[in-house]
Amino acid sequence: MERRAYKQALFAVRDTETALDIVQDAMLKLAEKYGDKPAGELPMLFQRILQNTIRDFYRRQKVRSLWTTLLSALSPAGDEEADPLETLEITRETYFRDTPHERLEQSQLVEIIEEEVGKLPLRQREAFLMRYWEDRDIAETAAAMGCSEGSVKTHCSRATHSLAAALKARGITL
Amino acid sequence: MNRERELAHKIRHYLNLGADEVDRGTADRLFAARRSALARQKTANAQRTLAGIGHIAAEAVLPRVKALIAIAGLITGVVGVSLWNDAEKTAELEEIDIALLADDLPINAYLDKGFQTWISEHPSQD
Numbered sequence: 001m002e003r004r005a006y007k008q009a010l011f012a013v014r015d016t017e018t019a020l021d022i023v024q025d026a027m028l029k030l031a032e033k034y035g036d037k038p039a040g041e042l043p044m045l046f047q048r049i050l051q052n053t054i055r056d057f058y059r060r061q062k063v064r065s066l067w068t069t070l071l072s073a074l075s076p077a078g079d080e081e082a083d084p085l086e087t088l089e090i091t092r093e094t095y096f097r098d099t100p101h102e103r104l105e106q107s108q109l110v111e112i113i114e115e116e117v118g119k120l121p122l123r124q125r126e127a128f129l130m131r132y133w134e135d136r137d138i139a140e141t142a143a144a145m146g147c148s149e150g151s152v153k154t155h156c157s158r159a160t161h162s163l164a165a166a167l168k169a170r171g172i173t174l
Numbered sequence: 175m176n177r178e179r180e181l182a183h184k185i186r187h188y189l190n191l192g193a194d195e196v197d198r199g200t201a202d203r204l205f206a207a208r209r210s211a212l213a214r215q216k217t218a219n220a221q222r223t224l225a226g227i228g229h230i231a232a233e234a235v236l237p238r239v240k241a242l243i244a245i246a247g248l249i250t251g252v253v254g255v256s257l258w259n260d261a262e263k264t265a266e267l268e269e270i271d272i273a274l275l276a277d278d279l280p281i282n283a284y285l286d287k288g289f290q291t292w293i294s295e296h297p298s299q300d
Contacts, residue, residue, distance in 0.1 A: 002205070002207070003194070003196050003201065003204060006200065006204055007189065007192060007193050016200065020204070024210070024211075027211035028211050028214055030211065031211040031212060032214055109188060110191050110195065111192075113189065113192070114192050129189075131182075132179075132182040133189055156182075157178060
């Protein structure tokens, strides 16, 4: 759990030390404030605290990358007719790599995907990661993000399309 | 929608691989942070048992007490202003009555037709 949280924080702040601090803060807040809650509620509460801690960091630093948001919002508009998801080839072979060369390729692919996830606008990334990485349903994601279920769907859809387009642009087919 | 989900799950697979590949030093620090948080959780629970009732009572009652004090202050202010106005009006009327009784009214008062009508309707009891 803490490794995924660390990665989420790292995507957001792009600094290992700050990401570690954020995860540590979030875990402490969870333990101190919600330690008496039922175990089933804790992962969801942790997600909410983690997202809030990341947002607090943004507020403090005031370094929200506006240009990333703008670029991301503009990129699908240029190629609206073509759905990048349709062009992606999903093959089973991509999952499993055996030779050192394939493992290196896989490691590079992980790096690229993480980089592209990191480039997503904050809200899109939050929604995408909670929904598809943390396996939260739409209602839970909306509650954690403090927005409507419709917004979650929109964020997730935009995030997935942006990722598909970015990977396609780098010649990657999953 | 299905393509979206399919791609998302593909990406999730690579994100999981990335999380598994976190370097040893970072993994150790994350584990230490987790242990530290768990230790803090025990402390928090212990404090709750010792200071429990007082703490809960303070948390629940204090915000309401503050609101009640604010409302009471507001009501006192409104009532105070109203009483002050009444007192001023009474004082003015008292002054007129005294002047009337002392036959000390200004000449303008007798030029007021309304006042003369009032005098004729209310003849002196003397």
